Amino acid sequence: MKKFIFPVLVFFTTVLFSQTPLINDSKSEEVVKKIVSTSLENWTSYKWLGELCKIGPRLSGSDNSVKAIKWAKAKMESMELDSVWLQPCKVPHWIRGEERALLISDKLNLYKELKITALGGSVGTEGEKLIAQVIEVRNFDELKKYGDKIKDKFVFYNVPFADTLINTFAAYGRGVRYRVYGAIEAAKYGAAGVIVRSVTSKYDSIPHTGVMLYADSLRKIPGVAISQQDADFLSDIIHLDNSLQVGLKLGCKNLPESTSYNIIGEIRGSEHPEEIILVGAHHDSWDVGQGAHDDGAGVVHSLGVLSLFKKLNIKPKRTIRCVLFANEENGSRGAKAYAEFVQNSNGKHIAAIESDRGGFTPRGFHVTTDSLTLKKLQEWSPLLSSALIDWIRPGGSGADVSKLKNVKALFGFVPDGQRYFDLHHSAHDTFDKVHPRELELGTAAIASLVYLIAEKGL
């Protein structure tokens, strides 16, 4: 019998050791542990994310977006915060409509439907079918070389995801420029439209959308994304038939701007109410999938922080303000409206923390701050190790909070990033892709950082 005991006991020995914080602050350690266990016990963020995802995707201007704003406001009101309000801003109202693309190769007698997604903000084809030849390029330099040959053709940006980079956000950064600026560059040479290989780490048949831009001085041409599989297929066929055409029908259009809202709720600080710690995320999402990780996770992280302070009856010394920003995906109008409001108001933001990298297991925080504050934060960081925060490092914060000026420290929550761009901006980004423990630990990690700042100041 004895011979069987070892495999089991090994599990216990791995648990007995734990890291000793560099600074001794047993009260904070206890609070962090309590925050973690409460999150894992109640799954509040996870349940709320289920409710939010059930509404559906929440693109600015959509009916769903209005429902989501009402839902979030009601959630804040249910927590009996010290104040809850809506802050209006104008937002674009882009709708998708019908979208179809057909690969046409008369030479090969091949006619195949391509699964496309219009890029956010794209013009449509006004009821017509736009048929044109396709020129494949791998970068903007190749585009330039083609020059005028591009006229009246589709430019196909076939740029594979930089899979060999360990940092998926860096890989995304490399590829996304073709989606964002591709139509502008192609329009300079009179292109008919652009087809972009989806900027995703997932190799499958699902296309990923995202914002595209136009230049006022150039013609606005339609932009669509195709999946990685279809991109390889299209490329293969172009090599067999360089007179291949694509027929495109896009019903998308921009409607007049509508009004959306930042949703704001706060717990006033007991000792320094004028010092504000912001936790935030964007409540809009692309109109495919459910915006579960992008950025439903951030929404329920931020709401969950307030909920934890209430549930644990922690009275923060400084004010904790949750801001759910409108319209991050295609305009950042919410972030701009909030930044303007802050410039004209009295409250002093000492810290702002954004969660917009999904609901995965915590790893650390990026922070933009001065070197003294960074040193202080890094001394605290061992207190956060029980919330799986292994580091606080210099780095960017997020698209919304980075608009704020004169904040002592801007933070970006950094969870594990290996799966994020599998889902991002696609039909894959649904609630079933969210793991309850991973999501909850994000809430706990952010709440723990907020607690330390609320107690100690910056």
Added chain:
Amino acid sequence: MKKFIFPVLVFFTTVLFSQTPLINDSKSEEVVKKIVSTSLENWTSYKWLGELCKIGPRLSGSDNSVKAIKWAKAKMESMELDSVWLQPCKVPHWIRGEERALLISDKLNLYKELKITALGGSVGTEGEKLIAQVIEVRNFDELKKYGDKIKDKFVFYNVPFADTLINTFAAYGRGVRYRVYGAIEAAKYGAAGVIVRSVTSKYDSIPHTGVMLYADSLRKIPGVAISQQDADFLSDIIHLDNSLQVGLKLGCKNLPESTSYNIIGEIRGSEHPEEIILVGAHHDSWDVGQGAHDDGAGVVHSLGVLSLFKKLNIKPKRTIRCVLFANEENGSRGAKAYAEFVQNSNGKHIAAIESDRGGFTPRGFHVTTDSLTLKKLQEWSPLLSSALIDWIRPGGSGADVSKLKNVKALFGFVPDGQRYFDLHHSAHDTFDKVHPRELELGTAAIASLVYLIAEKGL
């Protein structure tokens, strides 16, 4: 147009910052980066895991296990290592057979099939249907209080997973004792059998198996696990009808021991061939699912380390030996055979690294070593940050390598652990639950540590 640019640029700013290692070793930094990018480019471990999982589960003594051993040996031979050999050991040969359980409540007129899995090593019911009342307990103290009332009844250990612990291995450690020792304790009071709530973080209808033990001096009674949902259901019904019975038919039995093998392959060191760095995992798995994370991941991590050294043409100064251990799940006979072999041979193991926590994103390494070596390792650890290793901390290594004596440092690879016990020992543990990037980064992290030790010694 300008107003749209910010959201995109934010992604770039988060990428520009990176951590500076405490020690300056630009060659090692370069090699680690090359190891990472090569892993992510080739997906060798992922492809190999697909092949291994296709064989099916690999319980000791099974035909599949023989196939898996042949597969792994062929894989090593294909790499043109300096030597490849099989090391025999005797292993238990337990087979599952038919398994059925029926909940019988005459009082409620309720008859419901329970989905069960026999615990590994359990005796069967010898063709008979074993029908008995059920007594529910939450711990061994409650069992003792029932005492002789337990005679001829099923003991139902209804111990929920410790969900509020952030460390899932600690949570598992708390619950697993009822699965392992439950039958011994219940047999002391003459129980007919034991029914165990599955030790898993996943709340659903799938039961999780795992080893159970018997005492030679006590009667061997059958042991089965039921899912978390069925455990709650059974508990609810017991509260309505405490004369409720369960009927159990189990076809499992122990066949005569058979011969299995450790599979061993090595790249001889160029400067200190007598100093061995072991990378290892166990090749057996439970007979449900595919053993994808437990421990197919560890198998392809270990094989993948050899493959990376070969592919990158790195000639290690010290010997790298990959050992794929037999029979970790129900006897650790492979680990014992290898430990004995080492004691009687000349090679000096300076380090042994085990991967048996699944194929998730790397976080760190646990190490069992002296304080001076720990200090040295922690000075190196920033060199591993490009492989997502954020720390090296004191902790247990793993069930197989911990059998080795006089090794300077025993390591356990520690990936993210939040999903592991959702899958562990169940039908959920299949290839589709493995993320290619997460798996590959495990290989890269272990290969990077091996590289540093091979270069610098310990």
